[in-house]
Amino acid sequence: MEFDELLxxxxxxxxxxxRAVMVRVERHRRWRRIAFAIALAxxxxxxxxxxxxxxxxxxxxxxxxxxxxxTLCSLAWIETESGRPxxxxx
Amino acid sequence: MADxxxxxxxxxxxxxxxxxxxxxxxFGELVALHQSAVRRFLLRLTSNDSSRADDxxxxxxxxxxxxIRTFQARGRFLSWMFxxxxxxxxxxxxxxxxxxxxxxxxxxxxxxDASQRVADTRTFDQMMNVLRPDQRAAIVLHYRHELTHxxxxxxxxxxxGTVKSLLRRAHTRLREAHGIR
Numbered sequence: 001m002e003f004d005e006l007l008x009x010x011x012x013x014x015x016x017x018x019r020a021v022m023v024r025v026e027r028h029r030r031w032r033r034i035a036f037a038i039a040l041a042x043x044x045x046x047x048x049x050x051x052x053x054x055x056x057x058x059x060x061x062x063x064x065x066x067x068x069x070x071t072l073c074s075l076a077w078i079e080t081e082s083g084r085p086x087x088x089x090x
Numbered sequence: 091m092a093d094x095x096x097x098x099x100x101x102x103x104x105x106x107x108x109x110x111x112x113x114x115x116x117f118g119e120l121v122a123l124h125q126s127a128v129r130r131f132l133l134r135l136t137s138n139d140s141s142r143a144d145d146x147x148x149x150x151x152x153x154x155x156x157x158i159r160t161f162q163a164r165g166r167f168l169s170w171m172f173x174x175x176x177x178x179x180x181x182x183x184x185x186x187x188x189x190x191x192x193x194x195x196x197x198x199x200x201x202x203d204a205s206q207r208v209a210d211t212r213t214f215d216q217m218m219n220v221l222r223p224d225q226r227a228a229i230v231l232h233y234r235h236e237l238t239h240x241x242x243x244x245x246x247x248x249x250x251g252t253v254k255s256l257l258r259r260a261h262t263r264l265r266e267a268h269g270i271r
Contacts, residue, residue: 014122018125
């Protein structure tokens with residue numbers, strides 16, 4: 001027996017594999033869109049409820065709100081983009 | 091065993107479409123193109139546990155989708171996929187139970203029994219189980235996918251010399267146990 005002969009097999013039938021992967025990909029994309037929409041909504045609410053004078057008089061509330069918003073956006077970003085597999089070099 | 095020669099020219103276009111436009115259909119084409127190779131590779135590693143292999147294969151494609159922007163076209167896309175698959179397999183293996191040893195088959199059919207091609211393949215799977223997963227991976231990548239030693243070293247994250255000795259030992263082990271050339 002030879003390796004070549006034994007390892008040369010017919011391709012595996014898909015059997016719903018592609019569909020299963022694409023469902024998962026689509027779920028991930030939807031989650032990213034939702035996370036982005038939530039971050040935008042939070043930013044909009046913060047902008048609406050902040051009094052106009054707060055731009056010039058940035059108090060602890062405004063700074064705290066901005067930090068919370070930054071943290072939320074960062075978490076959403078990390079959740080969807082974290083980790084980088086090492087590259088194949090040739 | 092002509093994977094390298096059969097590289098699909100549309101692959102680069104699909105990758106570009108996924109990277110540039112997050113093209114769902116193009117990624118689906120990449121899945122269809124490589125699902126068999128990735129699933130077979132994982133089947134070998136998991137000693138033909140098809141449910142576990144398919145779960146790992148799904149994770150592999152999902153991770154590839156999430157990180158496709160980091161893929162550099164200097165290497166082959168399939169090699170990159172194998173690398174992700176191997177990393178996921180090793181992570182799961184370390185997290186659960188360690189390398190699996192499967193008992194040797196009781197009976198090996200005679201070499202000239204060509205009428206049982208399917209049975210031969212099944213027996214070959216059992217033969218492969220006498221090898222460690224890293225040896226199995228190296229054998230499949232080298233003989234089935236014609237990857238070079240440096241490419242296998244990249245995928246398995248091992249020094250080049252280790253890959254060469256891994257292949258030599260695996261070959262010797264199979265030859266001693268089953269008379270495979």
